Amino acid sequence: MTKLTINGLVKRFGDVVAVDAIHLEIDDHELVSLLGPSGCGKTTTLRCIAGFETPTAGNILFDANDVVGLDPEKRNIGMVFQNYALFPHMTVHQNLAFGLEMRGVAKTTMDERIAKVLETVQLRGLGDRYPNQLSGGQQQRVALGRALVIEPNVLLLDEPLANLDAKLREEMRFFIRHLQKRVGITTVYVTHDQAEAMVISDRIVVMFDGHIHQIGGPKDIYSRPVSREVADFIGLSNFIAARVAGKDGDGGYVLDSPLGQLRCDYADSLDDGQAVTIMVRPEAIRLEPAKPAAGTSNAIPGTVLERFFLGNIQGYRVTCEDDVMLQVQAEPWTEFSVGDSLWCVFDVERTWIIRD
Amino acid sequence: MTTSTPAIEDARGQGTGSWLRDNRTLLLLLPTLGLFLAFLLFPYLNMIVMSFRNPSTSQVFAPGYTVFNYFDAIFDEDLYYLEILWDTMVFGVGTTFLCLIIGYPVAYHLARTKSRFQNLLYAFVLSPLLVGVVVRCYGWIIILANQDGLINSTLRKYGIIESFIPLMYNTFGVGLGLVHIFLPFMILPLLGAIQSIDPALEEASQSLGASRTKTMIRVVFPLSLPGVQAGTVLVFVLTISSYVIPILLGGLNVMIMSTLVVQQLLDAMLWPFGAALAFILSVTGGLAVYFYLKFTSHFMKGIA
Amino acid sequence: MTAAVPRIRLGRVVYLGFITLVYVFLLMPLVIVVLASFNSGEFLTFPPEGFSLRWYVSFFDSESFMGSLFYSLKVAIVCTFFSTILGTTVALYVVRFSGRWREHLRLLILLPLLLPEILTAIALLFFYYNFDATMRALGLDMFVGLFRNSMVGLLIGHILITLPFVFLGISSSLYNFDMALEEAARSLGAGRFTTFRRVTLPIIKPGIIAGALLCFIISFDLFSISLLLKGIGVATLPIQLFDYVRWDYDPTAAAVATVSILITLMAIALTEKLVGLRSLRF
Structure with a gap:
């Protein structure tokens, strides 16, 4: 698996500094949340890791390899989007197959792997459905499955539960938590929901205005906030x-x-x-x-x-x-x-x- | 997904940097850009130049430049051209007004109906638009024709009239044709505007004690003004530049600017003069639309 | 309250009656044309005199009408081909890559919709004439008549008028397109071109089909451009029909018009079947 290192990452949009020189190390098997209000730079950081934004300065290392400048498709990442971004013209099976096709995986292996992942995300038997025939929670799990089936180096989740209703959201927190522990994949999880971050994360990175204010476990962040913003944002x-x-x-x-x-x-x-x-x-x-x-x-x-x-x-x-x-x-x-x-x-x- | 956040705007425009730097994307633009520059912008500039050319009796124009094409049109002793311009504007305003009062109830009904025929009704509004203007005018000719049209011959058959009622080759025929042909252009923008009004606003108005009529006047109509503006401008512009309808339903008895221009160009071969007339029409129409938009935007504060 | 009920009912009847009348008004000329084409008499009266296909026979026997029908179809098909390709590519450029020039380019491409068709036709007529004169002056005789005496000049006019419609439809599908879908494909390992082919194109396809069919219909019916730009001795169907009905009420024209309505209806039905009528955007 992969250790993710972010070193002095800066991202400017014109005059706006979205991410201002952040440092972060995420270990193998670890789930780290980027938590903060909208506009704090957490999503931009995630998109820099994914390769959808080019950093203004700084390095992003997957183990020892700097991926800055590498196209997103060459980074072997699994990403789950806020609105899932399931391909509407493809069935669940085709959605899951897409990433494997891009990697030239043989048909039989492909079907095996998809079946296994469908099992993992509890969607067995729904492979022939189209995304619009699925409930929100099911779509969410397809998105997870699609990201996991390619066995990525890192898993990136961008507010994956924001579009679910409250009850389902709480269930999915545990589902994702368990799944991540079982697969053991390095995971970055972006959210603005403090409760979600606290339930799901090994460590939480609290960001404001492009800066990291505090990195720590849920208890740490709650009981010993380093800034008034952190204390105010959480609880x-x-x-x-x-x-x-x-x-x-x-x-x-x-x-x-x-x-x-x-x-x-x-x-x-x-x-x-x-x-x-x-x-x-x-x-x-x-x-x-x-x-x-x-x-x-x-x-x-x-x-x-x-x-x-x-x-x-x-x-x-x-x-x-x-x-x-x-x-x-x-x-x-x-x-x-x-x-x-x-x-x-x-x-x-x-x-x-x-x-x- | 909104497009307003900087991050997403950036992703569309230049996010993955090399997209923009990649000159190959220009290949998507250049053929169309070339076509439009060479065959739209340049010809229009050329037409402006043409309107300042010297007229000629043997060719389409003579060497040298003049402003007399415009002078001749504007300061004609009988005011012949200005009268035609005036008639054109009257047709434009009249058609627009009629289309608005006829089209509004239809658009409102279509926007709010829960009938399962809604799609069919939509197709009814759309289909005349998609059938050629010549065909539709021809339909009216069959109905209105002065000697042997459907109405006149039927009335005569039953002895209601002796000779005929003049239904076309006059202002009535042209007006009818204009309203008929351009009505869908009014209904469609109105439909869009009314559909975008939250029905809860009408319920709110009625809950506050306004009658249906009051609700229409005080809530629905003001909120639909963007659609009204779009529809009226569209119909006005289309009317003052229409050519087929006045020719087919007005014959030689109804002359408006566009028929006059084509007559100057194709029959009289007076290209510079025709071009000048065309520009007088465009400028007049453009100014009318400009002031209309300025005036109506006063009533649209707070509406997107 | 009780007194108000019948009044409201009456208002409702008047309202619905009025709307029905407007629909009748909108559709009447089309219905009448179809009726007249099957009427055995020279002139349509009420009630019709009898059923006959003689005007269709006369239409199919008419070389000028059949010739113009096929010419129109040919122009419409070629125009649709070019307009769709150009409209799609330029919409892609404007929506995705144009940056700060976006609004200017949009305006330029929509210009043929905003300018009166007859003016555009006149401008092109002058331009083609001047082009010939310039070529002759330069001694490049082989280019003389390039636009005026061939389908090319007419076709350019048709493309100019129809391209904005294709552009509008496709750019609005592109604006509504969720960029996360492309990012998802990229994150799964697809390159730019594969992403476009496998994800973007299939999703905007309804917009392209609707745009193409609308383009066909508009080109097939286009009048003013064709009137001024048709090559010598060739006419499109609307022009032929126009010339005919100006001087002649012979219902052969009704048969021609009916066939033309039928072709349009087929294109509309095809649109509805493939992508739904509401995909047509104006």
Whole structure:
């Protein structure tokens, strides 16, 4: 299998820099997601890997071979497109055969391989259908099968689930995940859906404005975002502006904020007086009716402004001093009413610092 | 898939770089470009030059250049040519107006009908367009002919009339023919425009208390204005440059610019003068369309 | 409310009645021509006098009509051949490769639709005349009459008029074409030419067929261009018919017109069968 290396990739369209000097290594067997809002450069990066865009600068290596300048048809890639791009005038079987024909595979081998892949993507018996006779999910699997049957070096998926309805989309996440693990193919997966990226990926590459902000596992990205954009894009967050007051002796920091002194675990070194942003996830906040025992860190008094019920959580919006509003996701059986005074408490380990 | 994003635009235009740099793609363009430059643009330029040539009695034109072809046409003592130009414009506006009020209900019906005959009706609108204009005029000749046409001979047979009602070789015959021939050119753009109006807008209008008629006037018609504009311009331009219909249904009694021009060219062999007349017609028609478009675009704000 | 119901019904009847009348109006001349061609009398009256095929016999016996029919078919077929090839290739260029010149090229190619046909005919007539005069002046006598005395001049006119229709149909299929299909083919290992042959061409084929059939119909019916550009002594069917009905009401013309309608109908039916009538774009 193939190790994919992207080295200083730049792509400009006129004055617009779509991808700005990114570096990325993707190992054999690994599934890496490119995650970000539309226009962040994730699709352009994928198209550069596929060969549909010529990079302005940088290298793209399949193992040790630089593929920049190589036509897409010579790269041995498997690509799944957002709207599947199944050839409408060909049957499922013919769609799958297309790539094999281009490789001059003999007829008998071809049929064997197609049958095997149809089995894998659970489409046995549908070979004679035309794409417009298939459901969205089936078309999606044909597209996957067509990309896999040629046994490509890398598999590229461009928002492959965007056109499916919510239920099917969740199922297909697991389907693709399992398929990729079974086949063990190096895979790049472009999506703007954070949940999808978290379910499916070994590692997630979060991109904004052509830059990579963070590369890491789902948990990493969620709990320890390196920038406010990343924290904002993935899940809900509370942000509190603060200034570093000093070390706290436990390997963390003490910070001054409009809500009083807060503490936070943080390994990197920060200067005293440095302006930072404190991030707390809504589910990390505990609500307490009475003032917690003295010495409890990160306890903030507030008033319930709004409450809403989502089934698995009971949500609150709590106003605190200085007009700071905290979003809280509590257990569904908590019962505070609008106007109640309460205390928001969050653990030092679940408090994170983002450098501005 | 939209074409507006830079990435896709680029993929179409020059994405896989070598496509554009590949001079071989020019082979797709050059034969047609050559044909159009040599046999369309150049002949039109040549015609402009022709309209400034000196007239000649023995040849189609004489050496040297003049502006008198235009002067003769515009400052004719009897205003003969300007009157014909005026008649031509009247025919153009009249035909356009009639086609619009006849064609609109038909287009609306065809756009909104759920009848299983919708395709057949569409074919009915389309087919006259695809049958030659001479054949269609001939159909009208059989019906309208003054002595022995279907209407006159039938009426005479039953003793309703003594001699005949003049139905062709007059303005009526030409007008009827023009409206008939150009009606599909009005219906088709209207059809497209009305089909692109979301029926929910009509329902919204009715839910707010507007009657069907009010809905038509306040919602459907304003939204169909792009189609109205396209259809009216098309019919107007086709009418003022039509040749076959006035000749066959108007004979020598109805003279409009295009018949006059062809007469000057083929019968009188006055090529420079004919070319000048043709340009006077084109410029007048072009200006009329220009001001019409400017005027109507005021009412189309907010419509794509 | 109850009082309003009959009023609305009445309005609906008037509306549908009016629309029916318009359809009758649109189709009447065509129906009448067909009726007249089978009528035994010299003139059509109501009710018709009797059934006869004598006008068809007279048509098939007429050398000038049969000659012009075949000439028209020949011109239409050759014109369709060239217009379709040129229209397809230039549409490909304009949509895919023209870059910032796209709108200019589009306008140029659509020009024959925007300009009055009779003016284009006149311009070509002058041009051919000047061409002959120039050739004669240059002593290149072999080129004299190249356009005026052969089918070439007429054919060029027909191609100019019909090419925009082919172009419109094919360029709109190309604009609607999902580029991801080509990229999919490339990603599967197909080169540019294979991609075009195996993926692009089959998908835009309906547009090409519709364009070609429309081109045939238009060329077969074209009048003004043919009137001014026909070679000496040759006439297309519409010209022959025009000359005939100007001076003569003899229903032989009705037989000719009916055959011409039939040919058009066959082309329309073929379009509908192959690609659906709505693929015709204007």
